Amino acid sequence: xxxxxxxxxxxxxxxxxxxxxxxxxxxxxxxxxxxxxxxxxxxxxxxxxxxxxxxxxxxxxxxxxxxxxxxxxxxxxxxxxxxxxxxxxxxxxxxxxxxxxxxxxxxxxxxxxxxxxxxxxxxxxxxxxxxxxxxxxxxxxxxxxxxxxxxxxxxxxxxxxxxxxxxxxxxxxxxxxxxxxxxxxxxxxxxxxxxxxxxxxxxxxxxxxxxxxxxxxxxxxxxxxxxxxxxxxxxxxxxxxxxxxxxxxxxxxxxxxxxxxxxxxxxxxxxxxxxxxxxxxxxxxxxxxxxxxxxxxxxxxxxxxxxxxxxxxxxxxxxxxxxxxxxxxxxxxxxxxxxxxxxxxxxxxxxxxxxxxxxxxxxxxxxxxxxxxxxxxxx
Amino acid sequence: xxxxxxxxxxxxxxxxxxxxxxxxxxxxxxxxxxxxxxxxxxxxxxxxxxxxxxxxxxxxxxxxxxxxxxxxxxxxxxxxxxxxxxxxxxxxxxxxxxxxxxxxxxxxxxxxxxxxxxxxxxxxxxxxxxxxxxxxxxxxxxxxxxxxxxxxxxxxxxxxxxxxxxxxxxxxxxxxxxxxxxxxxxxxxxxxxxxxxxxxxxxxxxxxxxxxxxxxxxxxxxxxxxxxxxxxxxxxxxxxxxxxxxxxxxxxxxxxxxxxxxxxxxxxxxxxxxxxxxxxxxxxxxxxxxxxxxxxxxxxxxxxxxxxxxxxxxxxxxxxxxxxxxxxxxxxxxxxxxxxxxxxxxxxxxxxxxxxxxxxxxxxxxxxxxxxxxxxxxxxxxxxxxxxxxxxxxxxxxxxxxxxxxxxxxxxxxxxxxxxxxxxxxxxxxxxxxxxxxxxxxxxxxxxxxxxxxxxxxxxxxxxxxxxxxxxxxxxxxxxxxxxxxxxxxxxxxxxxxxxxxxxxxxxxxxxxxxxxxxxxxxxxxxxxxxxxxxxxxxxxxxxxxxxxxxxxxxxxxxxxxxxxxxxxxxxxxxxxxxxxxxxxxxxxxxxxx
Numbered sequence: 001x002x003x004x005x006x007x008x009x010x011x012x013x014x015x016x017x018x019x020x021x022x023x024x025x026x027x028x029x030x031x032x033x034x035x036x037x038x039x040x041x042x043x044x045x046x047x048x049x050x051x052x053x054x055x056x057x058x059x060x061x062x063x064x065x066x067x068x069x070x071x072x073x074x075x076x077x078x079x080x081x082x083x084x085x086x087x088x089x090x091x092x093x094x095x096x097x098x099x100x101x102x103x104x105x106x107x108x109x110x111x112x113x114x115x116x117x118x119x120x121x122x123x124x125x126x127x128x129x130x131x132x133x134x135x136x137x138x139x140x141x142x143x144x145x146x147x148x149x150x151x152x153x154x155x156x157x158x159x160x161x162x163x164x165x166x167x168x169x170x171x172x173x174x175x176x177x178x179x180x181x182x183x184x185x186x187x188x189x190x191x192x193x194x195x196x197x198x199x200x201x202x203x204x205x206x207x208x209x210x211x212x213x214x215x216x217x218x219x220x221x222x223x224x225x226x227x228x229x230x231x232x233x234x235x236x237x238x239x240x241x242x243x244x245x246x247x248x249x250x251x252x253x254x255x256x257x258x259x260x261x262x263x264x265x266x267x268x269x270x271x272x273x274x275x276x277x278x279x280x281x282x283x284x285x286x287x288x289x290x291x292x293x294x295x296x297x298x299x300x301x302x303x304x305x306x307x308x309x310x311x312x313x314x315x316x317x318x319x320x321x322x323x324x325x326x327x328x329x330x331x332x333x334x335x336x337x338x339x340x341x342x343x344x345x346x347x348x349x350x351x352x353x354x355x356x357x358x359x360x361x362x363x364x365x366x367x368x369x370x371x372x373x374x375x376x377x378x379x
Numbered sequence: 380x381x382x383x384x385x386x387x388x389x390x391x392x393x394x395x396x397x398x399x400x401x402x403x404x405x406x407x408x409x410x411x412x413x414x415x416x417x418x419x420x421x422x423x424x425x426x427x428x429x430x431x432x433x434x435x436x437x438x439x440x441x442x443x444x445x446x447x448x449x450x451x452x453x454x455x456x457x458x459x460x461x462x463x464x465x466x467x468x469x470x471x472x473x474x475x476x477x478x479x480x481x482x483x484x485x486x487x488x489x490x491x492x493x494x495x496x497x498x499x500x501x502x503x504x505x506x507x508x509x510x511x512x513x514x515x516x517x518x519x520x521x522x523x524x525x526x527x528x529x530x531x532x533x534x535x536x537x538x539x540x541x542x543x544x545x546x547x548x549x550x551x552x553x554x555x556x557x558x559x560x561x562x563x564x565x566x567x568x569x570x571x572x573x574x575x576x577x578x579x580x581x582x583x584x585x586x587x588x589x590x591x592x593x594x595x596x597x598x599x600x601x602x603x604x605x606x607x608x609x610x611x612x613x614x615x616x617x618x619x620x621x622x623x624x625x626x627x628x629x630x631x632x633x634x635x636x637x638x639x640x641x642x643x644x645x646x647x648x649x650x651x652x653x654x655x656x657x658x659x660x661x662x663x664x665x666x667x668x669x670x671x672x673x674x675x676x677x678x679x680x681x682x683x684x685x686x687x688x689x690x691x692x693x694x695x696x697x698x699x700x701x702x703x704x705x706x707x708x709x710x711x712x713x714x715x716x717x718x719x720x721x722x723x724x725x726x727x728x729x730x731x732x733x734x735x736x737x738x739x740x741x742x743x744x745x746x747x748x749x750x751x752x753x754x755x756x757x758x759x760x761x762x763x764x765x766x767x768x769x770x771x772x773x774x775x776x777x778x779x780x781x782x783x784x785x786x787x788x789x790x791x792x793x794x795x796x797x798x799x800x801x802x803x804x805x806x807x808x809x810x811x812x813x814x815x816x817x818x819x820x821x822x823x824x825x826x827x828x829x830x831x832x833x834x835x836x837x838x839x840x841x842x843x844x845x846x847x848x849x850x851x852x853x854x855x856x857x858x859x860x861x862x863x864x865x866x867x868x869x870x871x872x873x874x875x876x877x878x879x880x881x882x883x884x885x886x887x888x889x890x891x892x893x894x895x896x897x898x899x900x901x902x903x904x905x906x907x908x909x910x911x912x913x914x915x916x917x918x919x920x921x922x923x924x925x926x927x928x929x930x931x932x933x934x935x936x937x938x939x940x941x942x943x944x945x946x947x948x949x950x951x952x953x954x955x956x957x958x959x960x961x962x963x964x965x966x967x968x969x970x971x972x973x
Contacts, residue, residue, distance in 0.1 A: 248418055248423070251423060289411045334404075338410045
């Protein structure tokens, strides 16, 4: 691995030998898969927006470039510094979430966007990273085989505050997305089986409560539609049905790039954002789907390697948190597009059009790479 | 070293999470495999249904003309309402909306939609035809609210002469389920197909084949591109053998009568007139008449839907004497000079048989017996011939079998003989019945068309022609019948005398041609004495027949008239024959001189 790395050539320079060797030794595979996925996303967004008023290709390209910059920043910041300032970061992100409730821009029925000049960010993306950073610091400090109930409760409380705020926007999907990184971190930090079981029961009860008292009609309708999509072929089931038709009609090799009838003839809504994968599946067929899924698997695999060879609990938990969130997005979105899970606004990392989510993922990639880079320094 | 230990603990847990991720990803991947590869063609079809909009191009049905190029059936544009269920958000609301504009009930429309239950969600449903322009305008105005409704320009069949040609031409109806489900059926649900008459008989030629315009549409139904175009090919026009003018004359005669008239060319079987009364207006059927209207038609007095020319059988009465006379002469049982005394009645087999003329005809030989329609003469001739020989000759003349005309539903009639009596009635044939049959009464049944066929054989000297309605079909080679030519010659001459020597058919006499014919009167109720039919209730009155041809030297037209409960053939039926001959020969004269 070390010798075949493209940066190995720098490692042979006699002077800055240690630095360069370490640099060459970083798991660049994480970045390579991220860039490949972003490139595929760029092409697919172009195809998906071919029939729209604007071509999203330039904007998406700009965001990828910005993403690479953010990635470099994430790489450059020592994660020790991040965790050191985790409390102020957390408080700042909560402030943003409160702010968005009052001055946020509405999109799709929820006030979830903050405008800064012409740029827009989704504070829930910021909050997610803030929660991961804060919890990695907190959980790393508990040097035990298993977490106690109060410790778990405190960790959950940390995530519950931003979750409630996001749910108030109301963006239930976004709120739910805050949970998987925390669950991943807790599992790795150590939760007893019986606690896990009890937690599952409690989650079920809370879920039922949310269904009855918190969810809005349109949200309930989405879940209902998922259960029987044929009931309303032109109502709420439309999206699900059109997505499945798009995916299925791709067959093995696809309709061909820019040839997908479901997307090009506008049958598929949200095709450049949450349903970008349906466009890809239609135009590239199962082969395209397999390539993308393998790229995601490689990303996660490389990330896990970083976690496994890190020697710092904080770093391990940080990587686990970031990867858990990433993996959950991939699993949920792809399962939703093929009709396995109810539709909710969960984008696909690196592929979906969407600025702040793209930046958040590139930032996380940078942080993971930075951790790998500093694995000998921070013991 | 405790810190170290705890790090190891963490590291042991990570691969478990990674394994969970890989398993879930593999599960999702296999779902994609299932949807894309296993079910792929199904979804490809759904995608095509999404994007391809099929617009049928209706092939105009062939027009129908009479023998002189006069248009009988036309097509006019018709605005039809079609429903695309896949575009309807709420079917009940859609139907309510349409019902309101159409002025029909929702249940009615639901029934129409129900007939399409088996077909694809994407195939359009024909809801209503022949919309008024204001209805078309309302549907167009609400197009955005109700994209599921569309106006389809189709063709409406117009029978220009309505009831006049109803029984010959028939009408169209929604295609029957069994025709739809037939293998290689070219029909779609809601298509119209010929239900009766010519429309049914020549369905294959008249129909043509519908085209289809397949357009690529986007999600808003906006056409983007032509995908495939199949041109419609119009049905073939049909020229009938009918003569509209003669048909009109005959129909006028039947305005206040019940019965049938048929005229055909004995040389080739061309049917010039086919009238059945009462009639109905087939244009009502073109607009899919509702149930109550249909019920009224079915229950109407004298069954207007029946084509009496070929679906109604009656005893031929004295017309049958033509058969018996020919049989007697051919068999050598009688000759022209044998005479029989008619005293108004005679005793055979210990039973008294009455002649229609109470006073009797005195001594009559065959020619006179035909001319005066003397029953007594034929009682004795029938007795000599016996039922088997009578039946044999009746069948030679085409009685008891369908004539083979193209219109469906033709009755075969009945020529009785002892074998039939045993088989059907379960009793032996009584010799006395032969005596009744000899004058065309009793269990012998014929249709007016069979009688016309029989008259054609008499007229053309022993050739059987099949009545035909398609002018351009090659005429079938006439079949020569095993009959004595001189016997036929004798009968023809006697039939001339019926009309021209103050016989029973005198009222069919015309100046332009030499008409030969025979009257017939069929008793409806058994009469114990001589009662004039006029004094009876309508449904107890005799049926009147007149069968004829002209001219005797060169026969070119056979006319058969049957008037139900019309009384005597000489008074009720023969006058129409005269009208038709006058019309025919004067018109022919005009055509020849011009």
